[in-house]
Amino acid sequence: MDSLQEVEIRNPNPTTLEVNPTVEPPPEPVRKRRTEDDPYAALGLGIGGLTVFPVLRAGIIASDNPASSDTDRKSDVGVRLRPSLRITSDWVRHELLIEGDGDFIAYEDMSENDTNDASVLSRLRLDMRRSTTLVLDAAYELSQDSGAENEVPNTAIGNRTDQIISQNIALTHRAGRIAATVRAGSDWQYYGDVDLAGGGKEDNSDRDYVEPIASLRVGYEDSPAFQPFVEAAYVPRIHFDKRDRNGLERSSEGYRFGAGVAFDPSPLWSGELALVYALRDYEDPELETLDVFGLDGRVTWRPSELTTLDLILATGLNETASADSSGARTYIARLKAAHDLRDNLTTTAGAGLTYEKYQGTGETELTLRTNAGLLWRMNRWLAWTLDYDLIYNDSNVPGNDYYENRVTAGIELRR
Structure with missing residues (x-):
């Protein structure tokens, strides 16, 4: 039973209306052989009644636009680490599950565009x-988020770091x-400050909030x-500052x-689909009530033992700092596929669309992310990796359009 949220998807088995989930990868394809007979399957480390599976991917990345610039495109190379x-x-x-992963990129010349993404989940049943x-x-x-995003100033130096x-x-x-x-x-949302070109800093502490859920x-x-x-x-949202930078009370009552x-009619198909309606009513009378359907x-579709396709859909309401808008209606669709060409050779591909439309201002933003990968295992512990990523952002805000191509080549170490 999987479900989704307002903007991102995070937990392996959330309820349908769980707030702020993150997108998790599709399950690994079912292999033709049992794990103990597969010479390329990870064995993990046994610790009491627990099994630990550590993985480290390390490689060289080349990007043609790490700054996400519309007009001043510059390329750079760097080091990419993806531990999990x-x-x-x-x-x-009972059952205990702990998962964590990260994606850290350090560029050689444009260090202000280094990126850090990470997530950790623990669940006890x-x-x-x-x-x-x-x-x-x-x-x-x-x-x-970079300065090419609608909610980050165009004059931002580097990225805005957010935490949940x-x-x-x-x-x-x-x-x-x-x-x-x-x-x-509850979810606790914190927005990082942003350094601005020419000096100064955008203080985003007025955007921080806690979102209880029942x-x-x-x-x-x-x-x-x-x-x-x-x-x-x-799902109300309670902002830590009563009024934001524009003097508006952003706290709100939320309903979903x-x-x-939920269906699992055969080994080929499983999943969950729901029609959802969300509404958010703000304390400040100048902010219009926002809803979405x-x-x-x-x-998940498993047409064979070697192939898995995973489709994720999400609908939600996003926050904004604009004085002229209550927020944004957000729609997400992501498709991921994995196929074993051989027992030690796996190909992956994916595409994701995120569309946001801001109430009041009419601003829109469409982001397309596609990727393709190849994993070639030498044995249980070592593999060669090759990945290609395309990020395309289309906005009706001048200066926010951009595209970026990334190629990463490296190795994977696991136990």
């Missing part, structure tokens, strides 16, 4: 009774064919093939409703 860690439990009851499950999770996400800290508790109880999940938690989901589990559900969530179906969900 996965810890799973091997318990008879406790089987209280046969029909009752308690899930505790916590997550951290570090991300960056999340924690949730969910209790699920099944009575016959009815399953009900009650969830409570949700109820009720599903009818007639069969594993199709399980319809409805869900409602209350959904109806959909769309799709949330994830569909």
Whole structure:
């Protein structure tokens, strides 16, 4: 049961209306051989009842526009590190999952455009009774936006660094064919300051907020093939500063409703789709109420043991610092594919679209991200990697259009 959020997708098994999820990679393709018989499968490190899977990708990256510039395009090369860690439990009851990954780029000449992205998730599932499950999770996400984004000044030097800290508790109880999940938690959003050309700094502390969440989901589990559900969530946003830089009260009441179906009719198909409606009503009367209607969900298709396709959809409402806008309606669609050409040769490809339209100002931003990769394993521990990424940004704000090509070649070390 996977679900999505307002802007990014983060947790492996969130409820449909969970706020601020991050996009997770599609599951690894099912191999023809069992893991213990596969000479290229990672074995991990056994520590008590836990298995640890560390991975480090390191390589050289070449970019034709690391500054995300519309008119002054300059290329550069650098070093790219992509560490990741996965810890799973091997318990008879209960389950523990810890996942973390990062993507760090350091350029040779344009160090102000170095990027740092990272995320960490921990989830503990406790089987209280046969029909009752308690899930505790916590997550951290570090991300960056450049001056080419609508919410970052064009005169910004380098990137704006944002952080999200999340924690949730969910209790699920099944009575016959009815399953009900009650969830409570919060997301803490922090926006970094930005250095500006010519001196000075943009202070973004007035944008920081906490977003509590309380949700109820009720599903009818007639069969594993199709399980319809409805869900409602209350998600207010409380800004730490009562008024922002424009003198507006940005705190708001938020509501989100959904109806959909979780399905797993065969080994070929699984996923969850829901129609969602979200509404945000702001404390300041000058800010108009903002709402959005769309799709949330994830569909996984496994046409063969060697191929996996993963589609993610998300709809949400984003914040803004503009005095003339309440916020932005956001729509996300991402498709990822993985195929094993051989037991030790895997190809990957993906494409993602993010569309934002700001209420009041009419500003729009469409971002396309595509990628293709090749992973050639020498043995269980070492692989050669080759990746290509294209980022294309189309905005009706002058100076915010840009495109960037990246090529990364390196190695992967794992245990």
